[in-house]
Amino acid sequence: MAELIHPEEKIEVSTSVNKPITKIALIGNPNSGKSSLFNQLTGLNQKVGNFPGVTVDKKTGICQLNSHQKVRIIDLPGTYSLYPKSLDEKVIIDLLYNQQSDLYPDLVIVTADASNLKRNLLLFTQLVDLKIPAVLALNMMDVATKEGVKINLEQLQQDLGVPIVPVNARNGSGIAALKIVISQQLQAPKRSFFKIPENLEGLVQQIRQYFDLETDYLAWHFAHQYQNLKFLSETDKGFISNLLQQYEFTSNTLQANETITRYTQINELLLDSVRVEKADNNEKFSNRLDQILTHKVWGYLIFFTVLFMMFQAIFAWATYPMDLIDAGVTGVNAFIQERFDGPLISLLTEGVIAGLGGILIFIPQIAILFAFIAILEETGYMARVTFMMDKIMRKFGLNGKSIVPLISGVACAVPAVMAARNIDNWKDRMITIFVTPLMSCSARIPVYTVLIALVVPEKYYLGFLNLQGMVLMGLYLLGFVAAVLSAWVMKIILKTRERSYFIMEFPVYKMPRWKNVGLTIIEKVKAFVFEAGKVIIAISVILWVMASYGPGERMAQVEQTVQQQARQNNWTQEETNIRLSSEKLESSYAGVFGHAIEPVIRPLGFDWKIGIALLTSFAAREVFVGTMSTIYSVGDSENIKTIKEKLMTEKDDAGNPFFTPARAFSLLIFYVFAMQCMSTLAVVYRETKSWRWPVMQLIYMSGLAYVCSFIVYQIFK
Structure with missing residues (x-):
């Protein structure tokens, strides 16, 4: 086992007034338990933002290592390699290759699936060659044991040259030991797994000197990925581009050769530290289950x-x-x-x-x-x-x-x-x-x-x-x-020559962690209620004002007219209140606005009240119900009814039920297709960096909703 520094030695340094909080990057393959480990280390002390300049989520959290020391954990997107394929993965190289970044880590925790070490160690060996202090968190040891995989941790730690901590991110075992290890002042790994080809050493040295980089391997990645590095200027990228032409640098071929070289070393290394003992019929339960759950029928x-x-x-x-x-x-x-x-x-x-x-x-x-x-x-x-x-x-x-x-x-x-x-x-x-x-x-x-x-x-x-x-x-x-x-x-x-490939790894089947399910439900419901609630309350108040007041003296005139009709027709007080409520609503600002758009939506079976709800629900679709509830509650204070009952008692001009099947299904079809959400349009703009896509969405979906709603109403009315 590698020698560990006592935690107390680190405490004296980490509590120095001038020393900033230690930043730790958490990185690993997809389905390696990285997110569960992040939750174990940070608990509820986490927040979500965006990495600078991109829309990729940045999850950070504070981990209390001991009574004197805290660290900031940065949860990086899952990746199989430091050669990124997706937008999420590209933020990793921007972070790890830019030592001037505010988020550049002091330490890297690499999560690895103990039952599939060979695949997980490819990313690990790349990170080791960057010479960032690292810890290998060996997760899913219980799964490895069930599959007959036995790991000699002491030998593996000696071969890799970094501390290894076995953990179970699902139940929290090993987390205390991991905290002790990362509280040490760990040094950069001394071992290297990849040697730069001799014919390209000159290229790497020139890049290293030009950018003042600490390692050859980092310069090697600058050569491969300079186009993806946002922190490089156009002049810097031009310098690298000229060098690559001079040295006839073929990135794809060199990446493939590097991967083969690394896997060769990984295979040799695992021969000494990993032994697999399988029974005759030791076919994985997940594989047997997949024969049914992924069957073509x-x-x-x-x-x-x-x-x-x-x-x-x-x-x-x-x-x-x-x-x-x-x-x-x-x-x-x-x-x-x-x-x-x-x-x-x-x-x-x-x-x-x-x-x-x-x-x-x-x-x-x-x-x-x-x-x-x-x-x-x-x-x-x-x-x-x-x-x-x-x-x-x-x-x-x-x-x-x-x-x-x-x-x-x-x-x-x-x-x-x-x-x-x-x-x-x-x-x-x-x-x-x-x-x-x-x-x-x-x-x-x-x-x-x-x-x-x-x-x-x-x-x-x-x-x-x-x-x-x-x-x-x-x-x-x-x-x-x-x-x-x-x-x-x-x-x-859309015409493009670009071809796509689909490669993914199946995680093993496992029982859901009910704590995570519960937290997800609470988080999503809370966001739904509070985010929608702000919009609903604001719109409800505006609607109440619009539905309770009208232009000029119209509301007073309506009340005077209705009272006069009541005396002439001997209406009861209840009948008078109902008629007064209806007339005031139609004469209010909301009624005037609804009547203005009614000719457009009348072919769909909608009236001016539904028109108001359609427009207000553009802020958020769920506002429709709150709007209808507000509209049908105005002036009806003596008869509290649910929204369903209020809609059921609504009558049309002929005195028949207003919400017939034809009208209700027309409205349902409209909401199936309509783009009734400003937040969605905003995020589409943010993801595409262009207003062209959200505008096309709005026009297309609104037109589709109108046409389909019109057809449904005309057929069923």
């Missing part, structure tokens, strides 16, 4: 069944908690209105509480949706879905990696669009970004559930198939079909 049926169960659960399991929330909001409103009166009370109950209640009631459904997605990711099944869908996706101009943004779009289009940066091919990436908003996100659930509950009876078939749940799934499938068909059209329109 059964795999798709199982995936469809999983989706079907998820959408059934959104309706069936969420009923009781939704009823409790609904009763609670209604009770609070009734309590306040029975005891207080005045404009401020009306603002609170009819504006703030009515609007916010329209979003709180959907927390159970959102939580169930995110729970399913988190479990699919935790178990490793989501990776299999990506693999299965690759062959199908390619026919429509996408690839297997596109299924991750598309499925993520079921939760929210914003992170889903950002997830598309893992797609290497430009054309596939642009198509994926363009069509992802057509997937029905969680913000559409409030609209879907309210309208479905209005016109679809709550019937069960075979004792467990909920008709409302089947309709909901149909809407989601409709969005998916629209997405892939739109992708197919774009595949024909």
Whole structure:
């Protein structure tokens, strides 16, 4: 074992007033447990930002090593090599190759899957040659043991020349030992794994001297990747480009030769420290399970069944908690209105509480949706879905990696669009970004559930198939079909010679870590409620003002006219209040605005009230329910009703129910296709660096929604 410095020696240095906090980069292959290790080290002391100049997420956190020492952990994107293929991976080289960066690490923790050391050590040997102090966190030792892999840690540590700490990032074992090791003042590794070819030593030395670099291997990477290094000036890049032409530098061939050389050394090294003992029938459980779950027939049926169960659960399991929330909001409103009166009370109950209640009631459904997605990711099944869908996706101009943004779009289009940066091919990436908003996100659930509950009876078939749940799934499938068909059209329109390849590694199946699932649910629901809540409250207040006041003396004149009609027709007080409420709403600023756009949306079956909701929901789709709740609550303080009941009692000009199946389905279809989200347009602009793509999305999706909604209404009315 390598000699360790006692932690107390480090404490004296690290607590110096002038010494900045130590920065530690956490890096490793995908599915090596890096994210779990980051959570173990930082707990809740973490935040998400962006790396400078790019839109890639930067997760950093504070780790308390001991009572006197803290360090900052930087969670880098997963990568197999220091030769990047995706946008996420490119931020790694910008960070590790720029010693002037504020985020340049003092130490690197490399996570490695103990059951697959050969693949994991390729990245590790590259990092060692950069001569950054390093620690190897050997994760998944329990998996390695089950697979018959025995590792001589003392021999491996001696061969690699860096401290090795076995950990289990899932249950936290080994974390204390890792903290002790990284609290030491570790030196840069002395061993090198790659030697620069003799005919290129002159090239490397000139680059090293020109940029004042510490190692030959760093200069070697400058030669390979100067075009990707954002911190280099055009003059610097020109200098390297001229050198490469002079030395006839062939990057792809040299990268391949380097990889072969490294794997040769890794194989020799592992012969001394790793022994694999397999039983006769020691076929991995994951492989046996994959024969079923990724089967060319059964795999798709199982995936469809999983989706079907998820959408059934959104309706069936969420009923009781939704009823409790609904009763609670209604009770609070009734309590306040029975005891207080005045404009401020009306603002609170009819504006703030009515609007916010329209979003709180959907927390159970959102939580169930995110729970399913988190479990699919935790178990490793989501990776299999990506693999299965690759062959199908390619026919429509996408690839297997596109299924991750598309499925993520079921939760929210914003992170889903950002997830598309893992797609290497430009054309596939642009198509994926363009069509992802057509997937029905969680913000559409409030609209879907309210309208479905209005016109679809709550019937069960075979004792467990909920008709409302089947309709909901149909809407989601409709969005998916629209997405892939739109992708197919774009595949024909966009011309490029670039070809894409799909390579990924399956993680082993494992039980989900329920703590991670729970944290994901809490985090996503909290973001949904608070981020949407800010918009909803603001819009609800504005709507209340617009619906309660009108231009000039119109509101006073309306009240005078209605009172006169009431005396002439001998209306009861309740009839008078209802008519007064309706007339005031139509004469208000909201009514004037709604009437102005009504001719445009009338062919879809919509009136001026729905028109107001459509426009306000452009800020966020879920605002639609809050808007309708606010509009139908105004002036109705003596009769507190749920949004569903308010819509059911709404009448058209002939006195018939307004929300007929034709009108409700027309509105549902409109929301399936419409780009009703400013946040999505903003993130598309940020990811594409151009307004062309979000503007095209807005025009295309709005036009598609209008046409399809028009067809549905004309057929069913």
